[in-house]
Amino acid sequence: MRGGSGTVPPVSDLAETNTDPPALDEHGESPYAGARRPDRAYRLPGQGVELQVYEWGDPDAPPMLLMHGGFDFARTFDVFGPLIAAAGWRVVTWDQRGHGHSEHAALYSWDGDMRDTLAVFDHVAPGRPIPVVGHSKGGALMTQLADAQPHRFRCLVNMDGIPYKRNIPDVAEKERTTMLAKDLAGWLDHRRRTRDASRRPGTLDELATRRGRMNPRLSHDWLRRLVTTGGYESDDGWRWRIDPSLRFGGFGPWRPEWMLMRLPGLPMPFLGVLGSEMEEMGWGTPPEKVMPYMPMDGRCEILDDVGHFVHIEQPERVSALVLDFLGAPS
């Protein structure tokens, strides 16, 4: 495994772009306007799973946490994180287990993720509440954790991480049973292959293009940066670092509306930032459905013509919203 070669990929790999892509920088990362590498990076033992932690900003500044979404990684905050840090915060984020540079675990669950999150809390701000911002699954998980351990949260921002309900197809019961059977069999077949599984390789641009199918609203240049910060290059091409045993989607007893039930009771100031445009990696939540569940000290901003990755599509606008909500660093 080696980092980016620093060379420009051949023209044949640029089928999806009309201009020459930027050359990789001295760190083997594809540059992107406004993106900045973290100021610090280190390993944290966690609770049995080692986590990769990143920080932007003055290490002595008041800390706040950023949590990424499922199938993302901490470096997806390379534009957003520095904007928050520039306002005087020590921004701390990490790769969740199995994602980015954190250790691949044997088991994955929300309990495991919440436990890992507490390890970061205890490292950054033991015994005192701090501001927290979570995107997508990170927002949902932090909302659940805020309900379980409110004493850790000075305030909470949930960026497009409010599940509403499962998209149950409007079909006959028999057909729904068939679909469930297919989903279950597919998942079990995948689990049978995990022993020897590896991510499908490709050129840098192929991976960016592939990722773009899930992130159609994000630019190819940004997706190239994602490949170089969340992937690695080996002899047969680039691969995503995420644990091959992880698979998008899933099933289980948990209902999205159960997370919604925890919202009204949150005792800390709460800001929801939702995009109005539905995307595949999003929760499919119609923003207006969430409004009745806002906590007493909470509000929701709905961003028109913005998709699931609100902080990547509109980093200045969303960071301004968040910074106004957080108030002066303290």
Added chain:
Amino acid sequence: MTSKSGTAATVTLRHNKVDLALHLLRPEPLDPATPGRPLLLLHGLGDRSPHGVPDWVSSWPGVIAALDFTGHGASTVPAGGGYSAETLMADADHALAYLTDADPERSITVLGRGLGAYIALQIAGARATQVHGAILTDGPGLAGGPTGPSSQSVFSLETNGASPDPYALVELGRDLRPGDYAVSFVGLANAASPASIPISVASSFRPKWLTAVADAPGVAETTIADALASYA
């Protein structure tokens, strides 16, 4: 990899990063001329597979195997927890693949105790064409957790790699088991199982999820002995 312990041989199955111990309690059928299908035993929470063929299944004519779930018995105790019933269902699926030589035309019968009963139900639905009957019986972890959202606790535990994993005991002891979720596996089994009555409830204790299952069409309330006889 196979090892012998007493009279039972143990096969190691690799499920992702976990080595699962599948104990072949009776590696050959009673009568090779009529081999029947294998019976897979699934233990309860915090328990482990029996060392030999238990008396209450000795009437089974075919191969008898018993699986140690992840974090239990001789199977790997992974670091960091993160258990779910669905992951254990995938453990059971690995045993199913081994016992059928991954042949989709072949089937097994499953008997689960406690937590193992819940997993037996799940695999009976998820691999319905290959599970000829699931017997759900009493055992540790039968109740599971709540049927809906409840107050939560998040904490870390001191672990030393010893089995059973304390994280397994906590996380699988409080896993969500809504009745309709459990019954969905009955529906799947009814739709595709080769057995006419694919699920048999042979327990005295009936937590809510099991009551919902027992009340569902296609489910028999019976004894272990009668269920084994009907599926053999």
